[in-house]
Amino acid sequence: MHYREQHQYYSLMKLTSYLPAFLLVLLLAASCEKDDPPKLPDTPTPAPEEPIYLPEEGDIYIEAGEDGSLPGLVIGSKYSVDYGNDNQKSTTVNLKKHVFDRNYSTFFASYDRSNTWVGLDLGEKHIITKIGYAPRNTQPGRVQLAIIEGANESDFSDAVPIYLIPEAGVEQQMTYADINCSRGFRYVRYVSPHDVRCNLAELAFYGYAGAGDDSRFYQVTGLPTVSIHVKDDKVPQNKKQDFDARITLLYEQGTLVQEWPILVRVRGNFSASHENKPYRFKINDGKIVPYIH
Numbered sequence: 001m002h003y004r005e006q007h008q009y010y011s012l013m014k015l016t017s018y019l020p021a022f023l024l025v026l027l028l029a030a031s032c033e034k035d036d037p038p039k040l041p042d043t044p045t046p047a048p049e050e051p052i053y054l055p056e057e058g059d060i061y062i063e064a065g066e067d068g069s070l071p072g073l074v075i076g077s078k079y080s081v082d083y084g085n086d087n088q089k090s091t092t093v094n095l096k097k098h099v100f101d102r103n104y105s106t107f108f109a110s111y112d113r114s115n116t117w118v119g120l121d122l123g124e125k126h127i128i129t130k131i132g133y134a135p136r137n138t139q140p141g142r143v144q145l146a147i148i149e150g151a152n153e154s155d156f157s158d159a160v161p162i163y164l165i166p167e168a169g170v171e172q173q174m175t176y177a178d179i180n181c182s183r184g185f186r187y188v189r190y191v192s193p194h195d196v197r198c199n200l201a202e203l204a205f206y207g208y209a210g211a212g213d214d215s216r217f218y219q220v221t222g223l224p225t226v227s228i229h230v231k232d233d234k235v236p237q238n239k240k241q242d243f244d245a246r247i248t249l250l251y252e253q254g255t256l257v258q259e260w261p262i263l264v265r266v267r268g269n270f271s272a273s274h275e276n277k278p279y280r281f282k283i284n285d286g287k288i289v290p291y292i293h
């Protein structure tokens, strides 16, 4: 992988929020202030339930494929681009659902050029064993360096990479890759490489239901993999502002994982004016630690 592209991935891709988790903590704290009803003796504690998907108007649900591909709710970047209409923002053509229609002539092209994605809400945790993809016709290079991620927060704040597409795809056919990650995920997605608008013709996930464990993760290269997700899917641009984020380190051939809340901000002077900006982050776990540049 080219260093700059690798650095770009390490620095700022796949950025999302864990605000909902924070709000949940607040809600729990608020609920504890109320007078709790007396507990009944010997009442068994109910098993925690998995979150249940509640359909909303306009949601698109993909059925399981004949080849065993997983069903799920289509999720991803909101707007597509209409190449046939002066590259206007669209909700009617080149849609997210078109990567799940098994038609190589249809594709998802996002309106924004970078930091866009498409994926599935699987409804419950799944161990992913294989993925498949096909590039848009005439654009096979646009899948190179795309990241496949799994998460259990709907905002992908806890996402980890499970695959990096290493080279250009092949038109008019699926390219498959085995996935070796033991953690189960409810949410899975394809994160577009920089500046290519996804332009993905087909995408498929394979696996089985289960929470799995943390014994095996995907390490992108021989170096430890660093994945950072910033609140609200933002890319920090302002030197004076800290952004809540989360960092995940995967190392020792994917057998070890560390996950931390962090604060991220742009650093530098002239270098901060570049498109690829330098960042610094501080581990935000309540303990005193130095900034890491």
Ligand SMILES: [Ca+2]
Residues within 6 Å of the ligand: 098, 099, 100, 101, 102, 103, 104, 105, 106, 107, 201, 202
């Ligand atoms: Ca398609």
